[in-house]
Each structure stands twice: as structure tokens, then as C-alpha cells.
Amino acid sequence: MSGATDSNFSAWGSADRALLSEGLSGALVLRRQEEEGFNELPISRPRRLIHFAAEVLREPMVFLLIGCGLIYLVLGDRQEAIMLLGFLFIIVGITIYQERKAEHALDALRNLSSPRALVLRNGERRRIPGREVVRGDIAFVNEGDRVPADGKLLSGSFVSTDESLLSGESVPVDKNADDSLYAGTTVVRGQGVIRVTAIGPRTELGKIGKSIQVAAKEPTRLESQTRALVWRLSWVAAFLCVLVVIVYGFTRHDWLAGFLAGLSLAMAILPNELPAVLTIFLALGAWRMSQRRVLTRKMPAMENLGAATVLCVDKTGTLTLNKMSVQELYASDSFFSLSSLGHGPIPEEFHEVLEFGILASRQDPFDPMEKAFLEAGKLFLGGTEHLHPDWSLKREYPLSSELLSISHAWKSAKYEGHVVGAKGAPEAIIDLCHLNPAATERIAKKVTEMAEKGFRVIGVAKAKLKSAALPEKQHDFDFEFVGLVGLADPIRPGVPQAIAECRSAGIRVVMITGDHPNTARSIGRQIGLAHAENVLTGSELARISDPELQEVARNVSIFSRMTPDLKLRLVTALKNDGEIVAMTGDGVNDAPALKTADIGIAMGGRGTDVAREAAAIVLLDDDFSSIVEAIRMGRRVYANLQSAFIYLLSAHVPIAGISVLPVLLKLPLVLLPVHIAFLHLIIEPACSIAYEAEPARPATMRVPPRGKEESLYNRKMFLPSLARGGSVLAALLLIYVISLYRGQGELDARALTFTTLIISNLTLIVMIQKETGEQKRPVALNQVTLTIIAAAVVLLAIVLYVPPLRNLFRFSTLHAEDLGICIGVGILSAAWVELIRRPRS
Numbered sequence: 088m089s090g091a092t093d094s095n096f097s098a099w100g101s102a103d104r105a106l107l108s109e110g111l112s113g114a115l116v117l118r119r120q121e122e123e124g125f126n127e128l129p130i131s132r133p134r135r136l137i138h139f140a141a142e143v144l145r146e147p148m149v150f151l152l153i154g155c156g157l158i159y160l161v162l163g164d165r166q167e168a169i170m171l172l173g174f175l176f177i178i179v180g181i182t183i184y185q186e187r188k189a190e191h192a193l194d195a196l197r198n199l200s201s202p203r204a205l206v207l208r209n210g211e212r213r214r215i216p217g218r219e220v221v222r223g224d225i226a227f228v229n230e231g232d233r234v235p236a237d238g239k240l241l242s243g244s245f246v247s248t249d250e251s252l253l254s255g256e257s258v259p260v261d262k263n264a265d266d267s268l269y270a271g272t273t274v275v276r277g278q279g280v281i282r283v284t285a286i287g288p289r290t291e292l293g294k295i296g297k298s299i300q301v302a303a304k305e306p307t308r309l310e311s312q313t314r315a316l317v318w319r320l321s322w323v324a325a326f327l328c329v330l331v332v333i334v335y336g337f338t339r340h341d342w343l344a345g346f347l348a349g350l351s352l353a354m355a356i357l358p359n360e361l362p363a364v365l366t367i368f369l370a371l372g373a374w375r376m377s378q379r380r381v382l383t384r385k386m387p388a389m390e391n392l393g394a395a396t397v398l399c400v401d402k403t404g405t406l407t408l409n410k411m412s413v414q415e416l417y418a419s420d421s422f423f424s425l426s427s428l429g430h431g432p433i434p435e436e437f438h439e440v441l442e443f444g445i446l447a448s449r450q451d452p453f454d455p456m457e458k459a460f461l462e463a464g465k466l467f468l469g470g471t472e473h474l475h476p477d478w479s480l481k482r483e484y485p486l487s488s489e490l491l492s493i494s495h496a497w498k499s500a501k502y503e504g505h506v507v508g509a510k511g512a513p514e515a516i517i518d519l520c521h522l523n524p525a526a527t528e529r530i531a532k533k534v535t536e537m538a539e540k541g542f543r544v545i546g547v548a549k550a551k552l553k554s555a556a557l558p559e560k561q562h563d564f565d566f567e568f569v570g571l572v573g574l575a576d577p578i579r580p581g582v583p584q585a586i587a588e589c590r591s592a593g594i595r596v597v598m599i600t601g602d603h604p605n606t607a608r609s610i611g612r613q614i615g616l617a618h619a620e621n622v623l624t625g626s627e628l629a630r631i632s633d634p635e636l637q638e639v640a641r642n643v644s645i646f647s648r649m650t651p652d653l654k655l656r657l658v659t660a661l662k663n664d665g666e667i668v669a670m671t672g673d674g675v676n677d678a679p680a681l682k683t684a685d686i687g688i689a690m691g692g693r694g695t696d697v698a699r700e701a702a703a704i705v706l707l708d709d710d711f712s713s714i715v716e717a718i719r720m721g722r723r724v725y726a727n728l729q730s731a732f733i734y735l736l737s738a739h740v741p742i743a744g745i746s747v748l749p750v751l752l753k754l755p756l757v758l759l760p761v762h763i764a765f766l767h768l769i770i771e772p773a774c775s776i777a778y779e780a781e782p783a784r785p786a787t788m789r790v791p792p793r794g795k796e797e798s799l800y801n802r803k804m805f806l807p808s809l810a811r812g813g814s815v816l817a818a819l820l821l822i823y824v825i826s827l828y829r830g831q832g833e834l835d836a837r838a839l840t841f842t843t844l845i846i847s848n849l850t851l852i853v854m855i856q857k858e859t860g861e862q863k864r865p866v867a868l869n870q871v872t873l874t875i876i877a878a879a880v881v882l883l884a885i886v887l888y889v890p891p892l893r894n895l896f897r898f899s900t901l902h903a904e905d906l907g908i909c910i911g912v913g914i915l916s917a918a919w920v921e922l923i924r925r926p927r928s
Contacts, residue, residue, distance in 0.1 A: 110207030110225045119199050119221040125235050125269075126220040126286035182255050202696055204235035206914060219632045224283040229453050230276055231695025234268045236283045237290040243279025244449070245483055248272045253291060273697060276485070278451065305877040309728075309799060312770060315364050316800050324356040327743070331750050338753060347760070348750055354763040356743040364731055364775045369777055372724035381717040382691065382850055388703035391686050392721025394795045395594060397666040398714065399658065402600035402607065404455070404690060405542075405671055405711050406614060407576040411455045413463040414542060416440050418570030426575075430466040440570035442473040443549045446508025447495050450480075456543070459574055460510075481505060482563045488650035491601070492517040494561045496552070504553035508566055513571060513603070516546030518570040519561060533571060538605030541613070542573030574668070583615045585715040590617065593791030594718065597661075599646045599654060607647040618644045627654065636660040654680040667795050671706075673698050685795070688714060715788075723783035729799060731778040733808050734855045738770055738848055740812025745819050745840065755833045757823060758839050761896060765886070766848070769879045773852050777872040811854075811917060815847045818916035822909075838887065838898035839909055845883050846913025849876050854918050 111119075202217035207225040211471060217235040220226065225241075228234055240262050241244060247259040248270045259275050268281050268489035270290040287293055328349040335345035383389055403409055416423045417434040433441075445464045448457035468474050475497070484494040492511025499506055509519060513534045517527050531544075537544045559565065581663060589596050598615060600607050604622040611619035623639060625648040631639065634786040637660045647658060654672070658680050661668045670684035678701035681687030689702035692709040699705050707711050745757050822843050826836035868876075886892045887901055901909070 098666070098907045100248075101659065105655045109210045110210060111221065111223055116208065116219075116221050117224075119223070120219070123222060123289075124287060126216045127218045128288060139260075165202055177476050182910065202233045204237060205229075215449060220283055220368075222286055226281050226283055227278070228268070228274045228281060228591070229278045229695075230274055231697045233696040233700075234270055234272050236270045236287075237282040237285040238268050238281035240266050240268055240278045241282055243834075244277045244480060246279040247275050247279035249256055249275050250517065252447060275441045277483075278449070278453075297405070308387065309365055309369075312361075312798055312800055313361050320356070324353055327747060328353045329748060335676075335750050338482055342345040348746075348756060351756075351758060351760050351763055352743065352746045354759065354760060354767075355746045356739060361732070363771075364735070365728070367775045368728050368731070368779050372720065376717055376720050377707075379713060379716050379720070380691075380710070381713050381720075383703070384705060385703040386698075387723055390687050391667065392669075392718050393725040394792050395666045395669045395686060395718060395721075396792050397595050397597060397661050398589060398667050398718075399597045399599055399654075399668060399684070400668045400711060400714070401663070401671050401673065401690075402598050402602065403576060403608060404673070404692075404709050405706075406579060406582050406598065406610065408579055409455045409576065409709065411440075411459040411543070411574045411576045413459050413572055413574035414575045415540075416570060417537065417538060417573075420529075425463070425467070428467075430469075433467045435807070437469060437570070438471065438473045439549065440547050440572060441468055443508040444510050444545065444547045444572055446475070446478075446497060446506070446549075447493055447510035447547070450476075455576075456545070456574060460572075471576065475499065478506070482557050486511065488652050490518070490561060491648070491650070492519060492546075492561065494564070496557050502551070504551065504555065505557065507550040507566075509548040509550070509561065509566060510545050510572075511566075512601070513544055514545035516548050516566075516568065519564075519566045520548050521566075522568060526568075530560055530571070534603060535605055537549065537571060538603040539571040539609060539830055540573070541606060541609040543602050543606055544573045546570075570763050576615055578610070579711060581603070581712045583613070585712045588715055588788050589718075593716070593789040595644065597640075597644050597646065597657075597658070599649050601649060603645055604645075604647040616644045618642055621645065622647055625653045628653055631659055633663070637664040640664065640677065651677055651680065655683060658684050667792065669718075671714070672702070677701075686746070703800055719783055719788055722787050723781075725793070725799070726784075726787070727781050729804060730781070730855050731774040732799065733804055733811075734778065734851055735774050736805065736808035737772070737811040737851050738766075739818040740809060741819055741844060741847070742766060744812075744816040745823070745844070748820065749823075754823075754827065757819075757837055759897065760853075761843055765882070765896075766844070768882070769845070769848060773875050775871070776877055777852065779867045780854070780871045782869070795902055811851060814919060815851070815916045816843070817911050818847065819844055822912060831867050832899065834897055834899035835905075836867060838901055839905060842883065842887065842901060842909040843896070843908070843913045843916075845879060846910050847917040849879055850914050850917035852876070 116413045161858045168878075203214055204217045204220050204224075205212060205214050205227040206220060207213075207214075209226075212227065217233070220235045223235075224233060224236075226238060228246075228737040228747045234248065242264065243262060246262040246268075248262060248268060249262050250269060253269055253272065262279070267284075268279075269292065270286075271292040285291075314324040331352050332342075332345045332349035335348050336342040337492045339345070369389050373390055375385065376383055400406060414424065414426050416425065416433075416437045419441045421436070423434060423437050425433070440865050441464055442458070445468075448454075448460045450461075452458050453459065464474055478497045480495055481498050482496040484496075486493050490511075492509055493516040494507055494509040496507045502758045509516060513530065517530060522530070534544050534546075547569040548566040549569050550566045552558075552564060577897055586596050598607065598611055598614075598616060600610075602610075604624055608619060608622050611622075622645045623643045625646070628636065628646065628649075633656070636656065640657065641664070646653075649657075651672075654670070654677065656672050658668050662683070662685065667686075668684045669688055671685040671688045671690065671785055672678070673695065677689075677698050681689060681698060681701040686704060687702035688699040688704045688706060691699065691705045691707040692708045704717060740760065742763065746763075748754075749756055820841050823836050826839050827833070852875070853868065856868060856872060886896050887898060893900070
């Protein structure tokens with residue numbers, strides 16, 4: 088912290104000083120939350136049960152059931168009308184349960200994705216959801232953070248904020264002690280400590296009624312495709328319904344019964360389940376991913392995950408543990424290893440390389456590398472004159488894409504002017520020191536030696552400036568080369584196995600790092616990257632054209648000395664080459680690349696709020712294996728969706744056919760509204776709950792990614808659905824016609840046909856689920872599917888053998904041999920494809 092700011096504390100009372108050292112107590116936090124509420128804006132009221140019911144009651148199926156009930160009342164058949172009303176309540180109840188389950192999943196995701204805040208509570212720093220911040224909290228803000236609430240800046244180091252959300256001005260605003268920071272603004276430079284003065288609607292942001300969380304819901308590609316399909320099928324359904332009404336009315340001279348037949352057909356053919364199934368699958372899929380520490384912020388990412396062909400990942404913290412430690416020093420043309428030295432003194436000639444590396448670091452760092460420098464200083468420089476806690480930082484020269492180094496200018500009472508420490512990429516430090524070619528070549532060889540050991544190599548330089556005025560650029564200092572620091576960052580457990588799994592899934596992993604090419608190459612070999620010998624540096628990338636980059640990137644899996652603008656070029660080139668790109672990032676400057684990638688993945692642990700908000704997915708544990716798990720789950724969601732839609736279409740074909748054909752053939756109707764309502768009790772939970780609960784199969788990550796432009800509703804789905812549905816329809820017609828011509832009567836024929844339809848429907852559920860597994864491998868049905876099948880069998884038995892219900896359904900009693908025929912024909916009509924495929928023993 089700057090000395091000018093710290094002096095502001097002298098006027099504080101003892102209570103204020105205690106607050107700064109301890110923060111608020113848990114009891115005070117709870118009391119203020121009860122009195123003042125949470126730190127959130129009233130965006131919209133939560134949906135209650137009545138809201139879900141109101142939405143469901145606007146569904147076409149509800150109106151069709153009500154219409155059929157009214158016609159039965161006109162015809163004087165009250166029992167049928169009451170039965171339909173009962174089915175209406177059951178179907179509405181099932182739909183409300185499904186919608187609320189999806190809504191609760193989305194609520195959980197919204198809570199996880201809310202901005203975070205680092206506060207001081209009971210003497211400890213804690214990372215909490217932004218909504219839990221209260222007035223009086225001591226909060227810490229760093230570059231890239233969203234300010235969680237309005238507050239006064241207590242201390243800070245060159246803090247600047249972007250207040251364009253409030254003022255419309257995009258120029259950063261410098262902040263000094265006692266200045267106000269406002270909720271929703273972004274810290275674009277520096278770090279500081281604030282005391283919260285207002286939360287929620289009492290902030291400046293709340294007063295003007297804006298919210299950084301409000302955004303128009305972006306329809307996913309699947310949602311657009313589903314709406315288009317539903318629209319086309321609705322026109323087909325409308326045409327067929329009108330045709331049935333007209334044919335029935337003219338051929339049988341009973342227009343009221345014709346309308347009833349038309350409404351029954353509409354209930355049978357309308358694909359009203361499709362949008363609900365899609366919503367439930369995406370919402371519950373995102374919720375399941377959050378249980379694996381992967382947060383989905385934008386629903387299109389759920390669809391794109393299964394199509395990803397290239398995975399661009401940062402090395403530090405994603406492939407490695409992000410727990411750096413200083414392992415080796417180079418100074419005065421000699422090396423010194425710290426790996427076997429627990430603590431204690433080191434040779435004098437190596438003191439300065441650590442000293443000035445620490446001076447070029449923040450004193451309260453967030454970056455693991457800077458933490459490693461400070462830790463090494465405590466271990467090896469403690470008790471020496473090379474640590475300077477009493478010096479005050481006067482200016483920070485940040486890292487840039489033009490110069491990969493950081494410099495800090497310090498003021499000390501012992502020296503006139505300023506002392507400057509610089510650290511960064513060795514080539515940048517060599518450039519700052521203006522070394523001659525011979526010295527440059529000598530140091531470059533030492534850098535290569537350290538990099539080949541897998542160390543991240545950092546160059547260190549020093550300068551002294553007697554004048555009080557500081558220059559604008561780092562190059563204006565007269566730097567002297569001090570030495571090199573080698574840091575180790577262990578590879579995360581499971582990374583080599585995860586990369587091998589990506590390879591088997593047809594996904595190429597590309598490592599992006601700021602490290603030396605030899606360091607990157609060494610790590611690439613250890614984790615098993617393909618083409619690990621081919622490394623392209625940022626300077627080489629900058630010199631080639633975009634078409635050349637597209638060609639080169641096909642055979643390069645390691646990019647070193649990369650900056651955020653070069654990451655953006657790489658992602659753009661990969662996309663232009665037809666790849667589906669997933670990209671990780673954590674910094675403010677990574678936001679453009681994260682937005683450009685097909686799937687932007689931000690780091691939740693070390694990532695900035697800006698990166699999180701730009702990304703579609705957030706890794707809450709920053710683990711590479713979690714990305715691979717997310718891809719697996721994305722593929723699982725897509726595969727299960729496909730199974731659900733195949734089942735839906737397969738089930739609707741025989742229902743629609745058996746509703747239309749008897750009208751055209753002048754036969755008695757098979758399905759009445761009560762039968763179709765009964766069928767919906769099976770179809771809706773089967774397609775939305777049973778298939779969603781189906782786990783990923785072992786083969787999920789052993790097949791190549793699907794094409795991004797591949798539609799879910801394609802020939803691969805329609806043709807099998809029509810084949811299955813057509814075979815079931817043929818079997819139903821055969822049963823029905825034979826029953827009528829054998830003189831068994833309308834009630835017998837209807838009972839036989841309906842029972843066969845139910846059995847074939849349950850068989851379809853099982854067969855389609857089995858096809859999602861590996862060939863020749865038995866697949867156990869999930870518990871939800873077994874429950875649905877058991878419930879359907881019990882309900883069928885009730886309507887067949889309980890006389891009042893049997894009469895309402897207009898059935899006759901089925902004998903054992905009749906039931907056996909229904910079961911046999913029902914299973915064969917739906918399972919014949921599977922039986923043909925089964926290899927002969």
C-alpha cells in the first residue's frame with residue numbers, strides 16, 4: 088500500500104482500527120442482513136406456484152382437454168367429462184413439477200454465478216457471494232474485480248475504476264484515499280481496501296435502476312430449431328385435424344362427434360412436449376455440471392461442448408497446481424539450487440536477485456508467482472538488510488504486450504531519489520538492460536538450461552534514479568541485469584489421463600503459456616501433448632499472416648510467450664479454420680478471446696470477475712480434468728436429448744396414425760380423448776425425466792465430436808423414429824382390424840389395441856435407452872425408467888380390470904390369452920430392429 092494512503096489512518100479512532108484489523112463479526116453481519124436485506128437489486132419477483140400453474144394452463148393440451156370435456160357435457164356424458172378433468176389435473180401437476188425442478192436448478196446456478204467479494208470477517212479474509220456483503224464490511228478489490236457495493240477507499244495502490252456503467256464515460260477514474268467506489272464498476276488497475284457504505288437498492292447503481300445482471304435471454308440454437316419444428320408440425324396437425332372433422336362429418340353425419348375426433352387427433356399429434364423437454368434437459372444438465380464444480384453461465388455452451396474440437400488451455404493453474412516455489416537462482420554467472428534447502432542463509436551473491444524480484448512484486452499479492460517470491464524472501468532473506476517493509480511504492484509500470492516485464496519504483500529514507508526493481512521474461516529484461524550480444528547469448532544459454540528442467544524462468548533487473556520525477560516508460564531507467572529465478576509449478580494429478588481421454592474423443596488440446604519455449608516443451612512432454620516438440624512463440628506468431636497461422640496451428644499444440652492479443656488471434660484463426668474452440672482465461676485482458684471462442688471458460692478460483700462475466704462456463708476449481716468432465720456431460724445431455732426426441736416421435740406416429748386411419752376407413756374410433764390423456768401420463772415423464780436421468784455411457788468419450796452445424800432434428804433421428812413408429816402402427820392396425828373382422832366387437836378391439844399400444848410404448852422407452860449404450864453391452868435401466876414402467880403397468884391393469892374405469896375407457900375384459908397376444912405383439916413391434924441387430928451366438 089502506498090505511504091500517502093496509509094497516513095490517512097492516523098486520524099482513526101480505536102474502533103475504526105479494530106474494524107480494519109478484525110472486520111465485522113458474524114452476529115453483526117446476520118443482524119444487518121435481517122435489517123437491511125441482501126446486497127442485490129430487485130430484478131424480478133421469484134416465480135411462485137401460481138405462476139407456474141398459470142403458464143401451464145396456457146398450454147394447447149389443456150385447452151384441448153377442456154374442449155373435449157365440454158363436448159362430452161353437451162353429449163350428456165358427465166363421467167367422461169369428469170375423467171378428462173381428472174387427467175387434466177394430473178397432467179398439469181406433472182408439468183408443474185417438471186418446470187419447478189428446472190427453475191430450482193436455474194436458481195441454484197444463478198446463486199453460484201453471482202459476483203464474489205473478498206471481505207474481512209472475524210479477523211479472516213473470506214471469499215463470499217456478493218449478495219452477502221453488508222454495510223460496514225471491509226472488502227478487498229483487485230484489478231479485474233467488480234466492486235461489490237458502494238464504499239470508501241481506505242487504502243490503495245494506484246486504483247483506477249471503469250465507471251462507464253454509471254456515467255457513460257469509458258475513461259478510467261483514478262481513486263485516492265476517502266474517494267468513493269461504486270457497486271457494479273470494474274477495477275481496471277491496482278488494488279485497494281474499501282469500507283462498504285451502501286448495498287443493494289441504496290447504492291448509486293440501485294438508485295438509477297440499472298443492474299449488471301440484467302440481460303436479454305439468448306435463445307439457444309436448439310431452442311430455435313425446436314420452435315421451427317413445433318411450428319411446422321403444428322401446421323401439419325391443424326391440417327389433419329380439419330381433414331378428420333370434415334371426413335367424419337360428411338361420412339357419418341355427426342359433426343359434434345367429428346369435432347371430438349378432431350380434438351382427439353390434435354391431442355395425439357401436437358408435439359407440445361418438445362419445448363418443455365429441451366428446457367428441462369438444459370437446465371438440469373447445467374445443474375448437474377455445477378455439482379461437478381463446473382458452472383454454466385450461458386446455455387448455448389451446453390450444446391457447443393459436445394462439438395468442441397480444440398481445447399485451448401492456460402498452463403499455469405489449469406494444467407498445473409498454481410502452487411509455485413522458487414527452486415533455482417542464477418547470479419554472478421553461477422547457479423544455486425534451493426530445492427534441498429529448507430530455509431536459512433544463502434550465499435551473498437544471490438541475495439540481490441531475490442531482493443529485486445520481491446521489489447518488483449506486490450506486497451499483498453494475488454499472483455502465485457509473486458507469492459513464491461515473497462515466501463522465498465521470508466525463508467532465505469529473513470534477518471538481512473535485503474527486505475524493505477518500510478519502503479513506499481511510488482509507481483508501478485505494468486506488464487504489456489509490447490514489453491513482458493513489470494517495474495516498481497520505491498522511495499526509501501536511506502536513498503535520494505528512487506530504487507527500482509524489474510522482473511519479467513528474460514528477453515524483456517535483457518532488452519531493458521541493453522546488454523551486448525555476447526552477454527545476451529550467455530544469459531540466453533542459462534535460460535535454456537533452466538527451462539529444460541521445466542522451470543518457469545524470470546529475469547530480474549535493478550535501477551536507481553536520483554531525480555524526484557519518475558519517467559513515463561520502463562526503458563527510460565538505466566537498468567542493470569541482476570540474475571534469473573527458476574520457479575516450479577507441479578502438474579495437476581490426472582492431467583495426463585485427461586489429455587489422453589481428449590485425444591480418444593477427437594479433441595486436440597493446445598497449451599498456451601507465457602513461459603519460455605523450452606519450459607513449455609518440457610511440460611508438454613510430461614502431460615502427453617501431441618506434437619509437443621513443435622512450439623510457436625508469440626513473437627513468431629506476430630510475424631505471420633492469419634492464413635499462415637491457420638495452416639501452422641494445425642500441427643502446433645504449444646504456444647509460448649503469449650499475450651492476450653495473440654490469444655485472440657489464435658482463437659480467431661482456429662475458428663476460421665473450421666475448429667470448434669473452447670478457450671480458458673482468467674485475466675481482464677482475456678475477455679475478448681473468451682467472448683470470441685465458441686466456448687469461453689473462465690477460472691473461478693483465480694479468475695477475475697471480468698473474465699467470469701465474459702465466459703460461458705466457469706471452472707469453480709480451476710482443474711483441467713473438470714473441463715474434460717464438462718465435455719463428457721455436454722455430450723451426455725445431447726445424446727439423451729436425441730434419445731428423448733427419437734422416443735417422442737416414435738411414440739406419436741402410431742398414436743396419430745391410429746387416430747386418423749379409422750376415420751378414413753370408416754371404422755369405429757380406437758382412441759378417445761381419455762385414452763390419449765392416459766398416454767400422456769406415460770410419455771411426458773418418460774421423455775423429460777427418464778431420459779434426462781440416463782448416465783453417460785463408457786463410449787461417450789471414444790467417439791469424435793459432432794459437427795457444429797449438425798442439427799438434432801436430422802435424418803438420423805427422423806428415419807429411425809418413423810421406422811419404429813410405423814412398425815408399431817402396422818401392428819396396432821393388424822390387431823384392431825383382425826379383432827373387428829373376427830366379430831369380437833368394438834370394445835374388445837379397442838382394449839386389445841390400446842393394451843398393445845401401451846406395451847409397445849414401454850418397449851420403445853427401453854429399446855431407445857439401450858441404444859445409447861455400447862453395442863453388445865447390456866445396459867441397466869435407471870431407477871426413474873423402472874418407476875415409470877411399473878406405474879404404467881399398474882395403471883393399465885386398473886383400467887382394464889376395475890369395472891367402473893373399464894366402462895369409462897370403453898373396454899371389455901381381456902382374458903389371459905388376449906393379454907399374452909398384446910404383450911407379444913407390443914414387444915415385437917417395437918423391438919424387432921434390436922432383435923435383428925443382435926448377433927447370433
